[in-house]
Amino acid sequence: MVLSNVGIEKAISEGIIEIKPLPPLKETTLDTTALNLRLGNTLSIPKKDLSLSFDLKQGKIIPTLSSIYVQKEIPSQGYPLEPYQFVLANTMEYISLNIKKGKPCYAARVEGKSSLARCGLLIHFTAPTIHAGFSGSITLELMNLGQYPIILRPGMQICQLIFETVEGKITPKESQFHLQKTPEGKRQQNY
Amino acid sequence: MWVWLKCNQISEGMFPNEIGIEAQNSKGEIFSLFADKHIIKKEDGSTYIRTTLLEKTENESVIVLPTDPYELQSRIVRVSNSFLKGI
Numbered sequence: 001m002v003l004s005n006v007g008i009e010k011a012i013s014e015g016i017i018e019i020k021p022l023p024p025l026k027e028t029t030l031d032t033t034a035l036n037l038r039l040g041n042t043l044s045i046p047k048k049d050l051s052l053s054f055d056l057k058q059g060k061i062i063p064t065l066s067s068i069y070v071q072k073e074i075p076s077q078g079y080p081l082e083p084y085q086f087v088l089a090n091t092m093e094y095i096s097l098n099i100k101k102g103k104p105c106y107a108a109r110v111e112g113k114s115s116l117a118r119c120g121l122l123i124h125f126t127a128p129t130i131h132a133g134f135s136g137s138i139t140l141e142l143m144n145l146g147q148y149p150i151i152l153r154p155g156m157q158i159c160q161l162i163f164e165t166v167e168g169k170i171t172p173k174e175s176q177f178h179l180q181k182t183p184e185g186k187r188q189q190n191y
Numbered sequence: 192m193w194v195w196l197k198c199n200q201i202s203e204g205m206f207p208n209e210i211g212i213e214a215q216n217s218k219g220e221i222f223s224l225f226a227d228k229h230i231i232k233k234e235d236g237s238t239y240i241r242t243t244l245l246e247k248t249e250n251e252s253v254i255v256l257p258t259d260p261y262e263l264q265s266r267i268v269r270v271s272n273s274f275l276k277g278i
């Protein structure tokens with residue numbers, strides 16, 4: 001079940017959904033069934049023409065990712081995202097979907113905004129789900145699929161979160177730990 | 192219920208508000224993830240990340256990590272209680 005604006009406010013007031021800094025909860029922030037989030041101050045821009053490939057089995061993914069992106073603060077006049085350019089960004093807000101015993105539990109989906117989509121802006125192209133227990137700001141995979149540059153400014157409303165109720169208790173299942181399948185279909189034991 | 196998992200910082204994050212950390216599960220396998228600085232604390236010379244406790248036994252606990260680890264296929268992991276604080 002998707003939470004309404006009243007349901008979102010209630011979950012925030014109960015501390016089950018945490019948003020920091022919490023934007024003023026008015027019509028422009030809180031839609032009927034979504035919370036609008038703002039673009040953070042920093043973009044993470046991939047370096048070009050490096051000779052490397054990602055292999056999750058080899059490890060060292062985090063140091064590799066950190067080394068091939070350059071952090072750039074978005075200037076006050078804005079950053080022009082060129083056609084077909086890809087950058088990472090994050091939301092100004094930190095989100096936490098807390099799992100509390102005896103309380104409702106929520107997951108969320110990050111979605112784009114139609115106004116920006118009409119300009120060609122993609123705010124994610126995979127992994128839209130924010131799972132119960134998540135804590136952090138939301139990473140956005142920005143890409144301009146349009147024909148003209150799109151100016152990105154810190155604090156602009158960039159995406160929306162739709163919250164859904166999680167039915168049933170979250171409990172570890174043995175199947176989550178044993179004989180999980182790899183993307184290639186092989187079975188592997190996590191631990 | 193939140194518990195704090197002992198970890199090591201391995202790199203800066205991709206944004207100013209995050210860092211890259213690594214920790215290990217109960218089989219000694221190392222996993223890594225990006226974590227928001229909001230949920231990192233340093234105490235007694237060690238670094239800890241905030242996680243959610245799902246189950247606890249005498250020696251091990253099952254926790255939910257705040258974001259996806261790169262080397263595992265689930266955010267639900269079993270860890271040794273000796274790496275947990277606040278349990």
